Amino acid sequence: MQLTQACGVFDDAYRKAGKMDPEFFSSSLDPFRTDLIKIIRRYLLEGEESTMNMEIEIYKLNIYRAHLL
Numbered sequence: 482m483q484l485t486q487a488c489g490v491f492d493d494a495y496r497k498a499g500k501m502d503p504e505f506f507s508s509s510l511d512p513f514r515t516d517l518i519k520i521i522r523r524y525l526l527e528g529e530e531s532t533m534n535m536e537i538e539i540y541k542l543n544i545y546r547a548h549l550l
Contacts, residue, residue, distance in 0.1 A: 488544050499544035512537045 488499030512518060522531045 501542040501544065503539040503541060506542050508539060 487505075488501050518535055518537070521535070526533075
């Protein structure tokens with residue numbers, strides 16, 4: 482409930498989600514210390530594209546709750 486209330490923007494056009502821009506939250510997830518990049522490469526990229534460098538960034542946090550849907 483607190484996370485929902487902390488959302489600065491309610492995006493009614495996008496599946497009735499509360500939205501928080503990255504400057505207002507932090508994440509301890511470090512994708513470079515996980516297999517996330519390998520998984521993305523394996524399932525989404527083929528051939529030479531699968532060896533290209535990737536840039537990963539935090540974009541936004543969408544908050545979904547049953548009462549928002």
